[in-house]
Amino acid sequence: MRYIVWALRLIIFVVVLLFALKNTNPVEVGFYGDHVVSGVPLIVVMLVAFVIGIAFALLAVVPATLRRRRELKKAQREVQRLQDSLATREVQGHSDPEPAVPLAPL
Template sequence: MRYLVWLLRLAVFVLVLMFALKNTGPVDVNFFADHVVTGVPLIVVMLAVFVLGVFLGLLIAVPSIMRRRREAARLRRELARLEEKSRQNGGAPAETLAPEAVAPMAPL
């Protein structure tokens, strides 16, 4: 499976490289307030837009990532607290229930 993924990555890389090499012609880039940059290779413009898109995507994802990290840290602390409590009680579970008592099994 690992080789298949690398083969797919290589194929995508070759396709993108071929596309980039075919689009090297100069273009004019128009900014706001009538500011124009002339003769910029199209591949440079595409690369700049791609990098800007990746940066903005990561910037948008940061709050979600931080929230998940905080939740994972909270759950680790809670797990450590429960393990310590379990060790103090002698390691024996307080009450053992069969799985069917918690949630009945569905009929087959």
């Protein structure tokens, strides 16, 4: 399985490399305020756009990841508290409480 993953990575790398080599034509990049940068290779523009997209995606995922980490820590503390409570209960010799018997109707 490991060799298949490496083969796929190599194939993807070669395809991306060939794509980059075919897109080296210079282009003009226009910014706000009539500021234009000319002579930038197209692949550089595409790479910058890709990196900016990844950065925005990561920023969008960060709040949910932090919330999940907080919930996990809270659950781990609760499990530890329950385990400690059970351990102290066993040390004190308490057994399970007797089952409740329903009262007879009046």
